[in-house]
Amino acid sequence: MGQFRTNSGPAEDLLIELDRDAGVPLHRQIEASIRGSIRAGRLRVGASLPPTRTLAAGLGVSRGVVVEAYQQLVAEGYLASRSGGYTQVAASTAPASAGPAARAQPAARRVDFGYGRTDVSQFPRAAWLRSVRTVLTTTPNDRFGYLDGRGVPELHRALCDYLNRVRGTSAVPDNVVICNGYGQGISLLIQVLVRRGARRIALEDPSSNDDARVLAGAAGLEVVGIPVGPDGVEVDALDRADADAVVLTPSHQWPTGAVLSAAARAEVIRWAKRRGAIVIEDDYDAEYRYDRSPVGAMQGLAPDHVVYCGTASKTLAPGLRLGWLIVPSRLVADVAAAKVLADRGSPVIDQLTFADFLARGEFDRHLRRMRPVYRRRRNALLDALRTHLPELKPAGVAAGQHVVAWLPPDLDETAVVAAAARHGLGIHAVGPYRIAGTGPGGLIFGYAILGEAAIAEGITLLAAAIREVQGRP
Numbered sequence: 359m360g361q362f363r364t365n366s367g368p369a370e371d372l373l374i375e376l377d378r379d380a381g382v383p384l385h386r387q388i389e390a391s392i393r394g395s396i397r398a399g400r401l402r403v404g405a406s407l408p409p410t411r412t413l414a415a416g417l418g419v420s421r422g423v424v425v426e427a428y429q430q431l432v433a434e435g436y437l438a439s440r441s442g443g444y445t446q447v448a449a450s451t452a453p454a455s456a457g458p459a460a461r462a463q464p465a466a467r468r469v470d471f472g473y474g475r476t477d478v479s480q481f482p483r484a485a486w487l488r489s490v491r492t493v494l495t496t497t498p499n500d501r502f503g504y505l506d507g508r509g510v511p512e513l514h515r516a517l518c519d520y521l522n523r524v525r526g527t528s529a530v531p532d533n534v535v536i537c538n539g540y541g542q543g544i545s546l547l548i549q550v551l552v553r554r555g556a557r558r559i560a561l562e563d564p565s566s567n568d569d570a571r572v573l574a575g576a577a578g579l580e581v582v583g584i585p586v587g588p589d590g591v592e593v594d595a596l597d598r599a600d601a602d603a604v605v606l607t608p609s610h611q612w613p614t615g616a617v618l619s620a621a622a623r624a625e626v627i628r629w630a631k632r633r634g635a636i637v638i639e640d641d642y643d644a645e646y647r648y649d650r651s652p653v654g655a656m657q658g659l660a661p662d663h664v665v666y667c668g669t670a671s672k673t674l675a676p677g678l679r680l681g682w683l684i685v686p687s688r689l690v691a692d693v694a695a696a697k698v699l700a701d702r703g704s705p706v707i708d709q710l711t712f713a714d715f716l717a718r719g720e721f722d723r724h725l726r727r728m729r730p731v732y733r734r735r736r737n738a739l740l741d742a743l744r745t746h747l748p749e750l751k752p753a754g755v756a757a758g759q760h761v762v763a764w765l766p767p768d769l770d771e772t773a774v775v776a777a778a779a780r781h782g783l784g785i786h787a788v789g790p791y792r793i794a795g796t797g798p799g800g801l802i803f804g805y806a807i808l809g810e811a812a813i814a815e816g817i818t819l820l821a822a823a824i825r826e827v828q829g830r831p
Contacts, residue, residue: 361602371408384419388427394446396436407437407445435648469816470784471762473613473804478675480731482724489714490707497710504702507694509536513709516716517682518687521668524722525644526654528661535693536704539681540640540669544570544605546696547638550689552577554679556602562591564791566612570605570638571793583793586611590618593625600649601757603636609644609653612787613802615754623656636686637664643672644673645725647757648733662686670712672759673725680704680712732759736812739803742817746826750801759806762799764790769827777823785814806826 374391376384389502395401399687407413414421425800428445431437438448501510507512514531521527536544548570551559559574563583574581590611595606606617606626610738618626639656647653657666674680683691699701705754715721739761743750750763765771771787778785788800801820805813825831 468782507697514711515714560601560604563793783819
């Protein structure tokens, strides 16, 4: 008895066990095997089975044997014949899993101000498809083999042209490493820092709970929070932190929206040079600005001491998993080696497609189209807050895809979030993103995927929730 057994080798399209010595007709054995796979859930409803001729050749039986087995299963309702000769699974008796169904489902949200999301419904499919076609028809064959850990040269050049022009970086193609989004990029950097003897990493306080904070702790680095003020991170506290690296969002601090002042940027760079430390610049949403002039990247001021991190997640779609690092020359080889060890490199076709998309100017066109969309949604949020909740004080409104609103001292942010959930509103508080310090209560409003009507409804729900917390009718 053997799996896929034939006279010359296995059938490769479907797992079938045949025993020619069992005394059971072969078509019955095929029926039983397919029926058992359907009942066990290994073949889902709608799954296509191989053509009878293909399966017969693989099993070393006549086509008539397979046809007879398929016909019997069609008669029983397990299979269905489709136009064009396709045979598909038509029914399943696999037991439903009790695990997920048994868990309590969260209450449905009428409006969700979740942060960190971009409107993927606006993804420029037609322009992206043109770039895909160009890549598939013009790319030399050798580009589809293994490359080094930095990625494809075409994307290195296209990113440098774009970032130097738009973000004021001082990037050269040899210093670019392509990664699978910011999450992988910061992971690679932390690995390299640890191998080079780093012991402590500084993060803005408040800052995101995921990525850098979690990965640094898991790698054995001590994490220290640096307070954030109206002008960004407090440099005096950074100087006392005795850190080997610091992660900053200087152009639009997450979540407060503060912009690191020119004087503070210069102080941070002097700190990095004095300590031989690394500044990791997370430039996550700088392309979206509404009421202010562009703020250039710190990397352009000190390319030997700043690692620039960029991603397509907030501009195009997070599902692309496209990110990039501009790394000081002395770290390039180590970061590239860590990338090779992680996954042998990011998908080549995606990299080449994005390179063509950039070179054609489609990325610029997409951003020009989306800025007024997000501005209208930002304006709708601010108008609704002024109308219904004037006691909340918005901050960081001039750019990005989220707004922080500070609560008056008599309102507890945890109680407001809980009350909002009871009213069908999803929203996050600032408190869970603080590392060590304390500060005023605040709410984070992500507005990128919400229409103006939904934003207005959400603020109405929030106003009702706050009245509930305050004990007002």
